[in-house]
Amino acid sequence: MFNVVWFKRDLRLRDHAPLQAAVRDGLPVLLVYLFEPAVLAHYDSNPRHWRFVWQSLQDMQQQLTPYQQTIFIANQNAFPFFEQLLLKQAVHSVYSHEETGVRLTFDRDLQLKRLFLNRGVLWREFPQSGIRRGLSHRAGWKDQWFDQIRAPLQHPELAALKSFALPEAAQRALAGPPLPAFLSEQPEGFQPGGETSGWRYLHTFMEKRIEGYLRQISRPAQSRRSCSRLSPYLAWGNLSVRQVFQFAEKQAGMVGNKRNLEQFLSRLRWRDHFIQKFESECRMEFENINPAFNHLRTEVDERLLQAWKDGQTGFPLVDACMRCVKATGYLNFRMRALPVSFLTHTLWQPWQAGAGFLAQQFLD
Secondary structure, eight states, rough: OEEEEESSSOOOOOSSSHHHHHHOOOOOOEEEOOOOHHHSSSSTOHHHHHHHHHHHHHHHHHHHHHOOOEEEEEOSOHHHHHHHHHHSSEEEEEEEEEOOOHHHHHHHHHHHHHHHHHOOOOEEEEEEETTOTTTTOOTTHHHHHHHHHHOOOOOOOOOOOBBOOOOOOHHHHHHOOOOOGGOOOOOOOOOOHHHHHHHHHHHHHHTTTTHHHHTTTTTTTTTTHHHHHHHHHTTTTSSOHHHHHHHHTTTTGGOHHHHHHHHHHHHHHHHHHHOOOHHHOOOGGGOOOSSTTTSSSSSOOHHHHHHHHHHHHSSSHHHHHHHHHHHHEEEEEHHHHHHHIIIIISSSSOOHHHHHHHHHHHHO
């Protein structure tokens, strides 16, 4: 018997509750990451995301090498992968973080719940950050968020991790087709993935760059340096919100203007606040939050939409934003709002027509 730790948007080896619990369980552990073809082909997916994931996995592999551990990486959708694995191997439990994803991953998880239940496999899911599933109201959410964020970090004892090695025949059967070639490409202009890079960005922000945080947070060019630039590392789980929050609080003595630190910590909570809204009202992936808008802007003008995508609208700041995010995967908060506002209010296009395109561009 062995356990499985399934990595998803939690590509780190520290403050990782599922990995910690699997190590403490004492059984051998199979570490798994799946490049799921259905997810890679989804409307919000782009090769830049999966290159970041690949870089993150390589960083993890390097950290695991001294412990003679490795992550089994497969090019398979989750359901057929686990279905095959359970047919061939004696799995006791699957450990993973909860995921606030899209409808595709939600439906996948429902399928997996039924599979694990039918096969007598325990699926232990752990919350990421302060996001709570099944929340019917927001009373007390802020206090519970602080309780979660200030709880002790959950660092797995990697030296105690017992590795489970799949037989070679099983590896060949489960690996799927070769991984996409674009994973190893390294286009310029994008932040590199990985826990090591995430910590480097956090250190440089707290040591120096935070000094211009509030003063330059809304400035398109200056904010590229003065903002933390941690969003992709949080989105893909190279760092946890708890790690960032606690590290920043401990470094408070280094920060000259305390308002910079206060506002940064506040925005970490903002981030989880909006993820919680999506978790609780997932219909907003497809629907207007306010149904009064359901019959406005229903037709798409492909000519206007393409000009917006290409940064060729003739409005310099809007075009600069679109060209920048396509080239680098990043815009600051205010400039993220501008292209969407322009698309819906000036070009009078439905937000759904541009949402998937922007999701593909943002590295986070």
